[in-house]
Amino acid sequence: MLVPLTVNDFIRRAELVYGERVGVIDEPDQPAPSLGELTYRELAAKARAMAAAMERLGVGEGDRVAIASHNSARLLTAFFGISGYGRVLVPINFRLSRDEVAYIVGHSGAKVLFVDPEIKDALFDIDVEHLFVIGEDEHLFDESAEPTPWSAPDENATATINYTSGTTARPKGVQLTHRNLWTNATTFGLHLGVSDRDVYLHTLPMFHANGWGMPFVTTGMGVPQVVLRKVDGAEILRRVEKFGVTVLCAAPAVVAAVLDAAEQWDGPIPGRDRVRIVVAGAPPPSKTIARVERELGWEFVQIYGLTETSPLLTINRSRAEWDDLSVEDRAVRLMRAGSPAIGVDLSFDPEGEVLARSNVVLEGYWDNPQESERCLAGGWFHTGDGGSLDDEGYLTIADRRKDVIITGGENVSSIEVEDAIFSHPDVAEVAVIGVPSEKWGETILALVVRREGSTLTEQDVIDHCKARVARYKAPSIVEFRDGLDRTATGKLQKFKLRAPYWADRDRKVN
Incomplete structure (x- = not known):
């Protein structure tokens, strides 16, 4: 027997088994009226209402529906109300410019664009057949309406198109199928041990690789999902405490924000010996991993993947063989991207x-x-x-292969150098890149953000690094910055950091 795997498998189970359980706690502080607490039965009804609304608008199976939104219960609903009925969801990074959003809408051929009220003024003139403001067009959604079921469910049909912010001039639309999303969600849930006793906090943007698949696995397992609209370290700790959160996902910058907030927290850190924090985007320094275990008492889980892989490729969780290691030794092991997930x-x-x-x-x-x-x-x-x-x-x-620094004929991993520099107590952020050098071809430049009140000097950074890695790996130049620009998901785009230093050269490596 072959039954097509589709994303609505997750919401159907949630409605059947956990219908009366609170499934979603919407962000209370948002420009659209909050949906408050929704049971899984109510979430499923809203998904059906969304599908019926698309049908009335003449948006057929295979048509694209775009949504540019902060985390919200309505965005969560779209994963099931759009993709689950044979249409294609295009989740868009709400931080993009008007022209970038317009390009994605045009390139994907979306017939409908939903926009968050906070960004509606910037996007109101985008050329699209139907443009709606989230929360201001509730008349579209009749929860008594019953949508036409997907005529021929196909696990190989495109479920979402997720646009990447890579190194090319224009973002690329990643086609993820129902089979991709279903496999990723179930594999992720298995490796992470997700159960109906968990509570999930949406710190990760849902638009980014579909929230790494967590909206699907948590829904299918009946997990209460707490929506966080904007990341703030102290607010994360407050919601972990208030709702009994056990799982969240984060880029390294979010981990740093939580650690900073914990230093000012009054009382025991919420979630100690209970929370699993899943981290990806860049390998965090071993010092950060050790702090998560020591200062927060949370389990640190590292994963690696890309939007193009739904995203899970590898996972790294502490294992029984490491129980007797020191926190620092365990952190060094957890810096690795991990072992291949099942089926990879x-x-x-x-x-x-x-x-x-x-x-x-x-x-x-x-x-x-x-x-x-x-x-x-x-x-x-x-x-x-x-x-x-x-x-x-x-x-x-x-x-990144293109970011490997080749200096004097030696390959240098910028991540290794960053880890060494970040171990200095006065370093808040660091990025290491290769810049042109007449003598060495490339030389190593460290962009450093000092901690508040620090008097750290260039020579301090260089000496600290030389004491921890081979001398040729230490930076020859250190520039201090007030901050480092990151993507919406906390990633440093090193090609942008490199660009000014290579601007007058035809080749971007030496």
Whole structure:
């Protein structure tokens, strides 16, 4: 028997088994009227109402529906009300400019665009057949209406198109199928041990790789989901305490915000010995990982993946064999990207690029056959990341291949240097890049944000680094910044940091 795997499998189970349980606690402080607490039965009804509204608008199966929104119960509903009925959801980063959003809407061919009230003034003139402001068009949704079921459910149909903010001039639309999303969600839930005794906090933007798949797995397991609209370290701790949160996902910058807030927290840290925090986006320094365990008492879980892989490729959780290690030794092991998730095969090309093959790998890039062919050449997905598997079967990411610094003929991992510099107590943030050098080809530049009140000098940073890594890996130049620009999900885009230093050169490496 072959039954198509679709995302509505998760909401159907939630409604059947956990119908009267509070499934979603919407953000109370938002410009749209909060939906408050919704049971899973009410969430399913809202998803059906959304599907019926699309039907009345003439948005058919396979048509695209875009939504640019902060985290909200309405965005969560769209994963089921749009994708679950054979249409294609296009979640858009609400931090993008008007022109960037317009490009995505036009490129995807979306017939409908829902926008958050906070950004409606910037997006009101985008050329789209139907534009609605979230919370201001509730008349669209009749919860007594019964939508027409998806005529021929197909697990290989595109469920979402997620636009990446990579190194190309224009974002690429990643086509993820129902099979991709279903496999990612169930695999993630299995490795993380998600159960109906958990409480999930949506700190991760839902638009980013579909919230890493957590909206699906938590819904299917009947997990109460607490919506957080805007990230704030102290507010995260307050909601962990108020709602008994046990699981959340975060980029390293969010982890840092929670750690900073914990230093000012009055009383025991909420969630000690209860919370699992799943981190991805960049390998956090070992010092940060150790602080999560020591200062918060939370379990640190590292994952690695890309939007193109739904995203889970590897996972790294502390295991029984590490129980007797010191916190610091365990943190060093947890810095690795992790071991391949169930169903994931990893390989490497001759230059060390990480290749992946799995049911979570994208169908292709929307309306971009050349890039699709390139990234899936040879039957493997080409990640663009350089790495290796160690003897324990754990993947370590050396760096984006294009960001590896080659100085004096030696390859230097910027991540290794960043970890060494970040171990200095006066360093709040650091990014390491390669810049042109007549003598060495490239030399190492560290962009450093000092902690408040610090008098840290360039030589202090260089000396500290030389004491921890090979001398040739230490930066020759240190520049101090007030902050480092990051993407909406906390990632440093090093190609942007590098750009000013290479602007007058035809080649971007030496």
